[in-house]
Amino acid sequence: MSDTSFPQTAQRQVIASPLALRAGADEVIRLDQVHKTYHMGDVEVHALRGVSLIVDRGDSVAIMGPSGSGKSTMMNIIGCLDHPTRGKYLLNGLDVSGIPTNELADIRNLHVGFVFQSFNLLSRTSAIENVELPMIYAGVPSAERLRRAREALAIVGLADRENNYPNQLSGGQQQRVAIARALVNNPSLILADEPTGALDSRTSVEVMEIFQRLNLERNMTIVIVTHESDIAQFAGRIIQFRDGRIRRDFRVTRQRIAREVLEQLPPPGDDEEDVGEEEL
Numbered sequence: 001m002s003d004t005s006f007p008q009t010a011q012r013q014v015i016a017s018p019l020a021l022r023a024g025a026d027e028v029i030r031l032d033q034v035h036k037t038y039h040m041g042d043v044e045v046h047a048l049r050g051v052s053l054i055v056d057r058g059d060s061v062a063i064m065g066p067s068g069s070g071k072s073t074m075m076n077i078i079g080c081l082d083h084p085t086r087g088k089y090l091l092n093g094l095d096v097s098g099i100p101t102n103e104l105a106d107i108r109n110l111h112v113g114f115v116f117q118s119f120n121l122l123s124r125t126s127a128i129e130n131v132e133l134p135m136i137y138a139g140v141p142s143a144e145r146l147r148r149a150r151e152a153l154a155i156v157g158l159a160d161r162e163n164n165y166p167n168q169l170s171g172g173q174q175q176r177v178a179i180a181r182a183l184v185n186n187p188s189l190i191l192a193d194e195p196t197g198a199l200d201s202r203t204s205v206e207v208m209e210i211f212q213r214l215n216l217e218r219n220m221t222i223v224i225v226t227h228e229s230d231i232a233q234f235a236g237r238i239i240q241f242r243d244g245r246i247r248r249d250f251r252v253t254r255q256r257i258a259r260e261v262l263e264q265l266p267p268p269g270d271d272e273e274d275v276g277e278e279e280l
Contacts, residue, residue, distance in 0.1 A: 027093065028188050028221045029055035029078060034087035036073050036244075047073040048084070049244040057188075058219040060212070062232035065241030072193075074241065075225045079191045080108040092188050109137050113182030117194035119174045121166045121181075128153060128162035131181045138185055145184075152180035156210055172203035179210055190214065192224045196231050202265050208234040209258035234258055 036048040048070050055061055065071040076082040077089055080096055083104075088097045091111055096104065113134075114120075121130045131149040140148070153162050156176040166174050175195060182190055192211070196204035212234060214220045224235060232238050233256040240248040 026056045026058075027054055028057050028059075028091070029053065029223075030088075030090040031077075031084075032088045032090075034077065034084040034089060036070075036077065036082070037085045046244055048077075050087070051244075051246055053239070053246065053249075055221060055223065057221055058215065060215045060222045060234075060236040061224070062235035062238045063223065063225045063241065064227065064229070064232055064238060066227075069241040070244040071225055071241045073244075075191065075193055075223075078189075078223065079112050079114060080104050109134055110185055111188045113185065113187040113190045115175070115178050115182050115190065115192040115195045117197040119166070119171075119178045119198075121174055121177060123166050126163050126165055127158060127169065127177045127180075130166075130177055131184055134181060134185050148184050149180070152183045153177070155183065155214075156180045170203075171199055172206060175199065175203075175207055176210065179207070183214070189221045189223060192222070194226055195224060196226070196228065202262070202268060204228075204231065205258050205261050205265065209262060212258050230256070 031051055031053040034048055034051045035046070038045040038047060051070070051074065063071050063074060073082070077084055080091065084097055088095055090096070091107070094107070096107060099107065122133075125133075128146070128149045131152055132145045135145040135148065150159070150162060153159055153176075156179050158173060158176050158180065161169060161173060161177075164173075166177075169177065175198075179190075179195075190211070195211075196207055199207065208231065211222050211224070215222050215236075222235070224231070226232055233252060233254075235252060236255055237251050238248070239246055
């Protein structure tokens with residue numbers, strides 16, 4: 001699938017926006033002293049405490065940390081699901097820190113592709129129709145939606161499963177559909193929240209192989225939130241959170257290569273391939 005298969009509307013809007021601030025041309029994410037405070041009755045909960053971070057285009061990042069460390073709050077802000085209480089967040093040079101919620105939804109649909117642990121597929125909708133959903137919201141014509149959805153499913157190895165419903169697919173196949181759905185609007189950023197949390201070991205590596213391939217071959221920026229250290233090692237950079245702050249931010253010196261790991265694992269059983277046929 002060539003880079004011309006997806007429109008570059010999102011990037012053009014960022015460049016033309018009057019809200020755009022000076023930033024490095026290769027910066028996808030820039031956070032400057034970001035704070036997030038929640039009020040629970042009379043109690044203030046400081047989820048983020050002055051976080052500053054830059055992620056360049058084509059970077060592959062794993063965000064880690066224990067429960068309550070701030071990593072989920074960070075994901076929500078990076079994914080334009082929430083606003084910082086203080087500080088600035090620039091996405092492709094656009095300051096989205098104070099953009100109204102309704103406008104933020106449009107930016108999110110065009111600029112960020114989401115992959116979740118629970119897949120978040122519509123159960124009564126086929127694989128290809130699930131993949132088409134972001135393009136419907138973006139106003140893409142039906143013929144173009146179909147073409148791009150088929151190409152995205154081919155990228156994740158599901159060209160022969162486009163008419164299957166989620167209950168006719170294994171967990172790994174459902175996550176592949178979710179990845180295809182995240183790709184179709186050609187986002188600036190793929191944001192994956194515990195994408196392997198519901199998968200077995202081999203399927204987890206297969207999912208990470210897709211992310212690595214997208215990163216290396218398409219120069220896509222990948223940010224993965226995970227609590228699994230072995231999964232984090234597939235990224236090129238690891239950021240560790242604790243108590244609302246970044247405690248470590250380092251490059252992985254011996255990055256795991258998913259394709260090589262798969263070659264060393266026992267061959268897969270027949271279960272995944274038989275799921276669709278048994279339930280049809």
